[in-house]
Amino acid sequence: MKPLLKMLVPLFVLALVGTASAADDSWQKIKSSGELRIGLDDDFPPMAFRKADGKLYGFDIDFAEAVGKKLGLKITWVPTAWKGVIPSLYANKFDCIWNGMTITKEREEKVNFSKPYMMDGQVAAVVMSNTSIKTPADLGGKVVGIQQGSTAMKAIEALPNKPGQLKQYETNPKAMLDMESGRLDCVVLDNLVARDIISKKPGVYKILPQFITKAPFGVAFRKADNSLRNKIQETIDELVASGEAAKISRKWFAEDLTNPANW
Known part of the structure; x- marks a missing residue:
């Protein structure tokens, strides 16, 4: 029996491999x-x-x-x-x-x-003329806008320095317009959404380097x-x-x- 088993085991293994491949x-x-x-x-x-x-x-x-x-x-x-x-x-x-x-x-x-x-994720966007906010770490004490119900809230929680005031908007474009009007220092939003908005208004906004969350x-x-x-x-x-x-x-x-x- 033992010699027979020794012969059958390799055949059984090969059969399993063949079945997996097939x-x-x-x-x-x-x-x-x-x-x-x-x-x-x-x-x-x-x-x-x-x-x-x-x-x-x-x-x-x-x-x-x-x-x-x-x-x-x-x-x-x-x-x-x-x-x-x-x-x-x-x-x-x-x-x-x-x-x-x-x-x-x-x-x-x-x-x-x-x-x-x-790689997508949450980013911080500011107006092109803003030179005081260089990275997301600079958002401490700032007035920041986000879209209601978005994953931007998790990004805010991940910031090392918390904003001084958080404003929520129905849509990201509305938040960006408020920032353009000077009522916000920054908007935290999805990277691809930010790029789509920026592409429609070149020279107005910029995305800060570094993802807040990836x-x-x-x-x-x-x-x-x-x-x-x-x-x-x-x-x-x-x-x-x-x-x-x-x-x-x-x-x-x-x-x-x-x-x-x-x-």
């Missing part, structure tokens, strides 16, 4: 179909949004399309309610989620993320789809190395936000 044919299926279906919230500028013509625009749209082009894949966008985006992924309504999705410990328990392809963005895949995740990651890395990712980033943000050296 189980993860996620990339091969996508390659064979020639299509990558991506779930997204199509009202999240500047990452993904629609213009009057009904077409999708945004950084994530351009970046994913560049990955698809390099892999010879057609990208099919599947608009989805964000609240149910992960269940929809596991219901096979699409193959991945690519839409400024923040990598969190809670989400990592449910999905397989790519490496961060962009929120890395990643592409989310089903836990079992390692080969698909790895192939997409490999292609993202190639686009970063070639400078194509930087080109797309500069189109939307006027600088390269895909380079980890800038985070």
Whole structure:
């Protein structure tokens, strides 16, 4: 019996390895179909949004399309309610989620993320003429505005020096206008939202260096789809190395936000 068991054990191990490999044919299926279906919230500028013509625009749209082009894949966008985006992924309504999705410990328990392809987070914005506030550490005692119900409150709590007064606004643009009028020293808000507002009024506002809190963005895949995740990651890395990712980033943000050296 023992010699027989010695012969069977290696065969059993090989069978398990073969089964595991065969189980993860996620990339091969996508390659064979020639299509990558991506779930997204199509009202999240500047990452993904629609213009009057009904077409999708945004950084994530351009970046994913560049990955698809390099892999010879057609990208099919599947608009989805964000609240149910992960269940929809596991219901096979699409193959991945690519839409400024923040990598969190809670989400990592449910999905397989790519490496961060962009760093988002809360930042401090001031008017261009402000020279007294150079970093978020200078906000102590200042009058600071935030959007009601936003994650900016957590950023305020993370500040080493607390503001002297905190004003809450219905929207970030309203807070920025109040700052422009001199009623605020600073506005704390999401980095990408800040950049979108600034792009529409160049020369009026500026973002202070350093994130107050960070929120890395990643592409989310089903836990079992390692080969698909790895192939997409490999292609993202190639686009970063070639400078194509930087080109797309500069189109939307006027600088390269895909380079980890800038985070």
